[in-house]
Amino acid sequence: MKSRLPLLLLGVSALTACAGIPEPALDRAPIASAADRHQPTAQAAIQRIELAAAPGQMELAGSERADLRAFANDYLRYGHGPLVLETPSGGSNSEAASVLAADARRTLAEAGVSYAAIAGSTRDAGGESMPILVSFNRFEAQAAECAPIYEQDLAHQSNNQPWASFGCATNFNLAAMVEDPADLTRPRDMAARDSGRRDTVMDAYREGDQTHAERSNDERIAISNAVQ
DSSP states (O other): OOOOHHHHHHHHHHHHHHHTSOOOOTTOOOOOOGGGTTOOEEEEEEEEEEEOOOTTOOSOOHHHHHHHHHHHHHHHHHOEEEEEEEEEESSTTHHHHHHHHHHHHHHHHHTTOOGGGEEEEEEEOTTSOOOEEEEEEEEEEEOOOOOOGGGSOTTOOTTOOOOTTTTHHHHHHHHHHOSOGGGGTSOOOOOOOOHHHHHHHHHHHHHTOOOSOOOOGGGSOOOOGGGO
């Protein structure tokens, strides 16, 4: 009868070798490459608009109301955090500013900004006439400066590595086209799932029916005669 001791020792050695291999660190940052150069960044900024409040004025002017609506659209598109409506107090126009601030709040709400998102505050005017300030936080994309191509010798790359400005133009265009520069700092939150559609698909699956939507003949893909 042959001894099984060599096989047992071989198995123990294999297990010992596996135990000595360190597990990969899942939180380790990926190795930087040429594609990671010239990455655009997002810088915090404040967008602000001023509304004049003349003594005795009881409502916003038509141009101011239009500017405020456009400002509200910018907030809904780029804003982060509350929209701050700052009213001067203790000034020569405090009474008019209080009335116009209420009018500005209604105008913002009509433009789609919820009342809960509008944060009211006051500032001491010190007896002077000051405007109403409306502001919100946003992000602005900052692109890297690209070195001119004519300053680089692309014909002689002895180390076979990308040139200094490789990928810079692409990232420059990305900074110019990104919808909300905050997306450069973190991914957006996922929208709520469509529970109704999920239930429809699951019901069809349980019944043994097809789970995909019906397609018409116009939606079907036809191969062009040019590639046949």
